[in-house]
């Protein structure tokens with residue numbers, strides 16, 4: 001019998017839980033080049049909070065592998081699955097396709113002893129884009145809305161690309177702070193009114209700000225009530241938050257960062273509260289309604305949590321990186337450029353799946369986080385990988401080992417590489 005390799009699980013948990021609550025990622029590759037063959041299945045713990053990194057050059061299989069992990073979580077036995085949920089921040093608009101079974105790779109799946117499967121993924125789209133989805137015939141499940149008054153002055157300053165010391169930044173700060181004091185649940189229209197009535201800022205600054213806030217109306221995400229965290233974080237469910245839009249805005253990544261930042265902050269808050277209820281439950285034996293643990297997956301993560309500079313998602317994501325363990329939040333960062341990802345995210349990663357990388361700086365970044373047990377050059381490991389899609393090395397902090405792996409084929413349809421579901425339209429601009 002071929003033994004399974006379990007990564008991301010410490011000895012105590014291994015003894016206690018064995019292989020329960022693990023995700024089947026792929027198979028261990030033994031041998032090089034022509035002689036390479038697939039051996040032991042590699043399983044990964046998904047029941048404890050982790051910070052994970054998936055890297056590799058374009059087309060190497062990063063998004064595909066992230067989809068494998070999401071599938072595995074959603075297909076765990078009911079009693080485990082019900083304590084977990086996945087939120088996928090989808091920068092390419094590709095993960096909605098997980099609703100469909102991967103019939104196209106039926107034969108390959110068969111070789112792996114697997115079958116195509118559809119998942120009940122929840123697709124969240126910005127509410128302003130609903131018509132376009134309907135026209136394109138893509139069914140979505142819910143729209144996501146942000147409440148304008150939930151945003152801090154910093155969020156606006158960062159999203160618009162101002163600084164805290166320039167006159168635009170300071171004016172935003174003053175006006176938003178004042179609104180927070182005087183008007184509960186203010187809207188963008190209220191902000192614009194306040195800017196126009198402002199006596200201190202110069203007209204040209206006011207004009208520029210009115211311009212920016214008017215554009216923000218067009219992002220199609222602000223409403224009087226926000227997305228309920230209980231809708232987003234559902235037991236055993238993959239929620240895909242489509243942030244692929246905004247191509248027509250030069251500030252597309254800032255807008256996405258604002259969305260990811262605000263939602264991450266809300267997730268942290270909700271999970272922290274849930275954690276308290278769970279503790280109470282343990283203490284009193286009384287059952288309460290709580291919220292499952294969350295896996296947050298972020299594609300193009302270096303755009304949200306860059307190594308240099310700050311985005312509106314930086315602070316909320318760093319908080320999750322540093323304090324997510326306690327409220328049971330796992331992070332999965334996907335990036336082509338580990339070198340461009342914030343060093344704290346790299347340093348906190350306890351599992352890395354590295355597909356082929358090219359840039360030397362990116363290899364150096366990975367080497368930097370490797371512990372002493374990984375003395376051998378990471379490049380050598382990567383060089384032994386057969387030149388096939390989905391091959392990777394897995395660096396596991398728990399076992400202090402490296403494995404070469406062929407990721408398994410997907411059970412659900414992967415839309416990577418194909419264009420987004422929805423063509424960008426300029427009406428909202």
Ligand SMILES: Nc1ncnc2c1ncn2[C@@H]1O[C@H](COP(=O)(O)OP(=O)(O)O)[C@@H](O)[C@H]1O
Nearest residue numbers: 058059060061062063064389390407408409416
């Ligand atoms: N484990 C795998 N098995 C089979 N094909 C794969 C695997 N991983 C990736 N591929 C193929 O490679 C393509 C690109 O993968 P993708 O994950 O979208 O790349 P990227 O690294 O740019 O995110 C996929 O559309 C798929 O066809």
Ligand SMILES: [Mg+2]
Nearest residue numbers: 062063064416
């Ligand atoms: Mg990708």
